[in-house]
Amino acid sequence: MRKIILLGYMGCGKSTIAKTLSNTTKIPFVDLDKSIEERANLTVNEIFEQDGEIYFRKLEHDIFIELLNSPEDLIIGLGGGTPCYANNHELLNGDAVLSIYLKASVATLFDRLVANKSKRPLIADKSEEEMKEFIAKHLFDRSYYYNQAQHKVNVDGRSIEQTVNEILNLLA
Numbered sequence: 001m002r003k004i005i006l007l008g009y010m011g012c013g014k015s016t017i018a019k020t021l022s023n024t025t026k027i028p029f030v031d032l033d034k035s036i037e038e039r040a041n042l043t044v045n046e047i048f049e050q051d052g053e054i055y056f057r058k059l060e061h062d063i064f065i066e067l068l069n070s071p072e073d074l075i076i077g078l079g080g081g082t083p084c085y086a087n088n089h090e091l092l093n094g095d096a097v098l099s100i101y102l103k104a105s106v107a108t109l110f111d112r113l114v115a116n117k118s119k120r121p122l123i124a125d126k127s128e129e130e131m132k133e134f135i136a137k138h139l140f141d142r143s144y145y146y147n148q149a150q151h152k153v154n155v156d157g158r159s160i161e162q163t164v165n166e167i168l169n170l171l172a
């Protein structure tokens with residue numbers, strides 16, 4: 001059955017947009033980070049601290065595959081790094097998959113993340129100045145993987161409703 005996959009950098013709005021899209025379409029939404037936390041019975045931060053990032057990436061890949069193979073229609077919100085590890089980027093073009101990159105500028109990402117970085121282990125300990133530089137470099141490194149998505153939706157300066165409407169047009 002059909003899988004709608006939202007991807008993009010931390011803070012681009014995957015979880016927020018997916019929730020509203022799910023309310024509108026009545027297609028259930030699964031957040032990959034939340035699924036990982038439920039499976040491990042630990043927060044993402046705790047998994048990074050206790051088991052390390054490599055363990056997290058393995059769990060992330062395994063659960064992503066499970067979700068893709070599940071028998072129902074789903075909206076899947078990926079983690080910010082999901083397309084950049086294992087062969088996950090190839091899965092963005094699998095059968096019955098519609099993948100959408102929510103593309104945000106460094107400025108938009110910085111504004112959204114600066115107030116809310118503690119739950120994101122890759123930026124939790126960075127100062128504001130370090131964060132801006134980190135996001136810019138990291139986004140550059142990851143863009144190749146994000147651009148493997150079938151569709152790209154620019155989210156800068158867009159309300160949640162505007163972005164959701166753009167995605168609904170892709171589904172029509």
Ligand SMILES: Nc1ncnc2c1ncn2[C@@H]1O[C@H](COP(=O)(O)OP(=O)(O)OP(=O)(O)O)[C@@H](O)[C@H]1O
Nearest residue numbers: 009010011012013014015016079080112158159160
């Ligand atoms: N127009 C908008 N569209 C989406 N999110 C927005 C918008 N304006 C503000 N936000 C805020 O941006 C923040 C980041 O969004 P969200 O947590 O959905 O990102 P994410 O891509 O799921 O991040 P992560 O990969 O870290 O889980 C949220 O606090 C959300 O409320």
Ligand SMILES: O=C(O)C1=C[C@@H](O)[C@@H](O)[C@H](O)C1
Nearest residue numbers: 010033044079080081120121
């Ligand atoms: O960008 C990333 O690599 C991450 C983003 C989050 O969604 C989490 O999956 C985790 O914090 C790693």
Ligand SMILES: [Mg+2]
Nearest residue numbers: 014015033077
């Ligand atoms: Mg999220």
